[in-house]
Amino acid sequence: MSETVVVIGGTSGMGLATAQVLSSEGYRVIISGRSQDTINKALSQVAGDCTGFPLDFTDAASVASFFKQVGSLDDLALVGSGKAAWGNFRDLKIEDLKVAFDQKFYGFFLCTQAALSKLRADGSITFVIGGASRSAIPGTTGVAAVNGAIQAMAFTMAKELAPLRVNILSPGLFDTPVYDWMTPEQKADFFKQMGGEFPVGRVGKPDEIGQAVSYFIKNGFTTGAILDVDGGGRLH
Incomplete structure (x- = not known):
């Protein structure tokens, strides 16, 4: 298999796992990370044909430089994230919401637009959003807004950019380093409690x-298409 896949945000959590899975299946994988150090650490955990380049996906010049180094590609997976705008709507600060849009929404927008001239005509784009936009969860208004905007954009892109395929993944609660601020015991208890509420x-x-x-x-x-990879968590 000689397809080249770019994974935006491929140095940790879901992005790193995506790079590992695709590389194990024989794809040529290129990951992005915020620094060469984080990229090198990730590459040490990926077997197979995998390389990486630094990227600040909120900066147009950095995005252009990244895709110039990448060259032609077959598939693009946008897994990276930015600072999320957590909080109840009454308390949500417009500054936090602007930062969230500037990072994840506009970051995904810039990367996708820059990749178009490099992508195979009938290749694919996959946006990884978040379950907050698929289920009404108090305290996630800002998170839902950002991810919902990406979802709406992707639907129209799927028609505009055809035969290029555009799809969306909506994850639920996953065991990733984002929860490493907890002690191992706290995290285990949290996952046990929350996971027990999901159908799986x-x-x-x-x-x-x-x-x-x-x-x-x-x-x-x-x-x-939207694929809810959430263990049935949206089924209330």
């Missing part, structure tokens, strides 16, 4: 996002 009885494993990205890359008859 557990939280997600990062490689399950990688498997879902792989599905979107391989299935040439899927576009404009």
